[in-house]
Amino acid sequence: MPRSLDHGRTAGPAGASDGGESTRERIIAAAMEEFALHGIAGARVDRIAKLARTSKDRVYTYFRGKEALYAHISERELAVIAEATQMDPADLPGYAGRLFDYFAARPDHHRLISWGRLELSGPRAVADDPTRATISRKLDQLRRAQEAGQLDSAWDPVDILALVNQIAMTWASQPEFTEAAAERAKDPSLTARRAAVVAAVASLFPRAG
DSSP states (O other), rough: OOOOOOSOOOOOOOOOOOHHHHHHHHHHHHHHHHHHHHHHHHHHHHHHHTTTTOHHHHHHHHHHHHHHHHHHHHHHHHHHHHHHEEEEETTTHHHHHHHHHHHHHHHHHHHHHHHHHHSGGGGGOOOHHHHHHHHHHHHHHHHHHHHHSSSTSSSOOOHHHHHHHHHHHHHHOHHHHHHHHHHHHHSSHHHHHHHHHHHHHHHHHHOOO
């Protein structure tokens, strides 16, 4: 699985050495794989520890439990995604293309984030959920673009963001259509799927200028 950059580090035990940090990174990498495959409820700390070549006790030394470990990983992954895709409200087709590229190359990362949406929504959601902060920041960007005349002000920003994200992640969230495209599409290439995503967003929200 591709490794993500480490944003928002969780402090280890006092006096942790480079070897301890290496163990921590192995735990994170193993947990990313475990959560992507099994979700939060289905993940097992003993499997994470085994894959990380450490003990369950060592996992709990760094993280209080599965949810704390998932929260750290998902927050870090969201920061990596935001940095890699960079939403420009004056060029939403380009943003959609970058989202498509990111998850086309990392389908396991899409599954990782999707489990959190399924298992931590509703009454289990936390007030400081980094997803909420990301959404709020992007909505502010879209409103400012509308005020500057770069984006149609008839749309509510929340609808814009939801539609663009959904279109961009159509193929990542519906892998069964990838199989259908390989068999039935006039052009079965990934390039053609990306072009369709960009064209769909451009038809709704054209690039400014």
